[in-house]
Amino acid sequence: MIGFESVGRVADFPQGYVRGFKLQDEEVAVVQVDGRFYAFSNACTHEDVDLADSMLNGVELACVFHGSVFNVETGKALAGPAYKPLALYSVRVEGEDVFVGEE
Numbered sequence: 001m002i003g004f005e006s007v008g009r010v011a012d013f014p015q016g017y018v019r020g021f022k023l024q025d026e027e028v029a030v031v032q033v034d035g036r037f038y039a040f041s042n043a044c045t046h047e048d049v050d051l052a053d054s055m056l057n058g059v060e061l062a063c064v065f066h067g068s069v070f071n072v073e074t075g076k077a078l079a080g081p082a083y084k085p086l087a088l089y090s091v092r093v094e095g096e097d098v099f100v101g102e103e
């Protein structure tokens, strides 16, 4: 379990981009979609690769390696070869600052 840590300012998260962070010992990815923030494990559940170069279309994230698609809001794998969901983290926005952690 990780405590809440700052990952930057709201303006640091342009829509469509996936940013990766190491928070304590966990690799976490953070995105912003239509003003809402989502944080999830930065590792594709197919072969454990970094998702920060992957393509985000709305809340659907497509892994660049073999095309698995995940919903970043629910973590659910929508298309394989990955079938396990992404672990999710909580995001708090306080003023212009963005924090990620586990409740």
Ligand code: FES
Binding pocket: 044, 045, 046, 047, 048, 049, 063, 064, 065, 066, 067, 068, 080, 081, 082
């Ligand atoms: S590593 Fe992501 S789909 Fe294979």
